[in-house]
Amino acid sequence: MLKSFFLRAPAVTGLSLLIIALLLSVSIAFPPFLDPVNLKSAFDDTALLMMMAVGEMFVLLTRSVDLSVAANAALTGMVVALFNAKHPGAGILPVLLISLVMGSALGAVNGLLVWKLRIPSIVVTLGTLSVFRGLVYIISGGAWVNSGQMSHAFLNLVRLPLLGINLLSWAGVLIAILAFLFLRYSLTGRNLYAAGNNPEAAAYAGIDVGRLQCVAFMLSGAIAGLSGYFWVARFGVAYTDVASGFELQVIAACVIGGVSISGGAGGVVGVILGALFLGIIKNALPVVGISPFFQLLISGLVITVAVALNSGTQRKTHGRHILESKKVTP
Amino acid sequence: MSKALSSSYTPGPPIAWKKILLKWETLLGLAVIADFGLNTYLSPYFLNPWTLSDASFNFTEQAIVALPMALLIIAGEIDISVGSTIALCSVAMGLAAKAGFATPWLVGLGIFTGFLAGCFNGFLVTRLRVPSIVATIGTLTLFRGIAYALVGNGVLKSYQPDFAYFGQGYVIGPVSFEVTLFALLALAFAVALHKSVIGRRIFAIGANPVASRLSGIPVERYKFWIFALLGATAGLASILLTSRLGSTRPSIATGWELSIITMVILGGVSINGGQGSILGVVLAALFIGLVTFGLSLLNFPGIVLGIVTGTLLIGVVAISSALGQSGRRRRS
Numbered sequence: 211m212l213k214s215f216f217l218r219a220p221a222v223t224g225l226s227l228l229i230i231a232l233l234l235s236v237s238i239a240f241p242p243f244l245d246p247v248n249l250k251s252a253f254d255d256t257a258l259l260m261m262m263a264v265g266e267m268f269v270l271l272t273r274s275v276d277l278s279v280a281a282n283a284a285l286t287g288m289v290v291a292l293f294n295a296k297h298p299g300a301g302i303l304p305v306l307l308i309s310l311v312m313g314s315a316l317g318a319v320n321g322l323l324v325w326k327l328r329i330p331s332i333v334v335t336l337g338t339l340s341v342f343r344g345l346v347y348i349i350s351g352g353a354w355v356n357s358g359q360m361s362h363a364f365l366n367l368v369r370l371p372l373l374g375i376n377l378l379s380w381a382g383v384l385i386a387i388l389a390f391l392f393l394r395y396s397l398t399g400r401n402l403y404a405a406g407n408n409p410e411a412a413a414y415a416g417i418d419v420g421r422l423q424c425v426a427f428m429l430s431g432a433i434a435g436l437s438g439y440f441w442v443a444r445f446g447v448a449y450t451d452v453a454s455g456f457e458l459q460v461i462a463a464c465v466i467g468g469v470s471i472s473g474g475a476g477g478v479v480g481v482i483l484g485a486l487f488l489g490i491i492k493n494a495l496p497v498v499g500i501s502p503f504f505q506l507l508i509s510g511l512v513i514t515v516a517v518a519l520n521s522g523t524q525r526k527t528h529g530r531h532i533l534e535s536k537k538v539t540p
Numbered sequence: 541m542s543k544a545l546s547s548s549y550t551p552g553p554p555i556a557w558k559k560i561l562l563k564w565e566t567l568l569g570l571a572v573i574a575d576f577g578l579n580t581y582l583s584p585y586f587l588n589p590w591t592l593s594d595a596s597f598n599f600t601e602q603a604i605v606a607l608p609m610a611l612l613i614i615a616g617e618i619d620i621s622v623g624s625t626i627a628l629c630s631v632a633m634g635l636a637a638k639a640g641f642a643t644p645w646l647v648g649l650g651i652f653t654g655f656l657a658g659c660f661n662g663f664l665v666t667r668l669r670v671p672s673i674v675a676t677i678g679t680l681t682l683f684r685g686i687a688y689a690l691v692g693n694g695v696l697k698s699y700q701p702d703f704a705y706f707g708q709g710y711v712i713g714p715v716s717f718e719v720t721l722f723a724l725l726a727l728a729f730a731v732a733l734h735k736s737v738i739g740r741r742i743f744a745i746g747a748n749p750v751a752s753r754l755s756g757i758p759v760e761r762y763k764f765w766i767f768a769l770l771g772a773t774a775g776l777a778s779i780l781l782t783s784r785l786g787s788t789r790p791s792i793a794t795g796w797e798l799s800i801i802t803m804v805i806l807g808g809v810s811i812n813g814g815q816g817s818i819l820g821v822v823l824a825a826l827f828i829g830l831v832t833f834g835l836s837l838l839n840f841p842g843i844v845l846g847i848v849t850g851t852l853l854i855g856v857v858a859i860s861s862a863l864g865q866s867g868r869r870r871r872s
Contacts, residue, residue: 333805334857341851343846517675
């Protein structure tokens, strides 16, 4: 079964081999990379990228794109940080609840605009990206919320060590597993693929494509909101530019992991590998001793090359659009 | 009788399409006038030739890039690496200025660097068949990365005094060089898009790439050259911006791609390709420029303006899709 899986997904196999080669060469040449503290921190970074990429994947599967995930995380992160600063005694449960509810509500704004008003998702999320970022500034008055203002429970949840790695890493793993099961075994999960692969046929089969897109945006938003809290707690600060530009890395992780930008193709395993690949490179560069000013260059090079290589495997028709538009007649 | 004949001869949908387009631009024009009036009413400093001239600086550079961006989106592709291209060009010029090159060389180098960056995007999209949004996410990081690798956290500012003219000079009275250049370019783009074979073909490519190819239009070549043109124009904008600021940092023009694309979409260009007009883009640029300048006169911070532009973008596209759904949308 494993063999047939790898044969079916050559991109996944290639990527896993590449990641193993990368890990081996970095750890042999630069043993400090294997320092547990460094590995833990690398895994935490990657977990954030991984969960947001899983959320983005739901949206990409339905032939849409969500550019607002990082802004959503910044806004939700700021709201929970302010909440925690005001009510430090409220504990951690309300914080988790707020981040999930608020994240999915922001996702629902995107989703409803795409579903009900039929505005292309790239336009909607380009707009909400600016709006969410602006709102972070308004509710915070442009001020930072520092770790001094956050309660211990708020800060320490993500750092809770559990079987060698932090709770944040476990959260990433858990979300990935849930997403895998959801996509493979639930009806909605299967319908997401159908809706993205052939919206017209899906509509004839009784699938409401627009509603599914909305669901995908809400899932993506909920994960982004939760990551917003994790992000703020991990770095101990909330401000307007939290995770600025991170949406592009999230999409890059998806595309490198074999998720098709034109919908209907891709899986959780690929996305995890894509996120690991970017995460390892990002965390290995400082260990290797490359100047921080060269790191962006190398990430850019890696993303461009990976994306160019990957697109060869998912060549569709010649008549593509920026994003494939959904054509639902009935 | 001949009247009835001719009306039955004319195909229905294109006329409705034109009507909507016309309405759209009229709407934008009215919005520009309304905002102009509002600004005059709200701020006593607004209605003054020099204030207006100042107001033009904050959007002209972006508006110049929006013109070829409109062509690209009409042709069914997108480029989100333009902000990084501007930074790359600026760094190239800064380094050349440091090495002692004269201003004409800098201008040539700026445009040429942008041209190369655009060609690279075009190559990825047309040759390697990477979807443009994905390809330019990669080059957005790559170009910005090169800029940082070359300059680090330093500043390049050894520009000759005559370099300042492009971003700070005036042609006559309060009419700046930037605005003059934008007006000329807008005219040229409007003629190319609406009155030439090239323009008709760009519309055809965006509306139906397969049919265009079958009817003999070299679709990929067109797309490649639009990418190259967009890159070169980003280089031009980089000259204006660098000259206006008088210095180069690698973080220059961060996030510009979003404002530029917003201008294009707000101007009525369909993100699905195949429709739009230069007049709409120019009006949208004016509108965004006036709104942001008006708000900044009233002391709103820059990031709050994002809420306004974001809401405008969504609201406007919602209106246009509501208008469009009544007739034309059926066909697609």
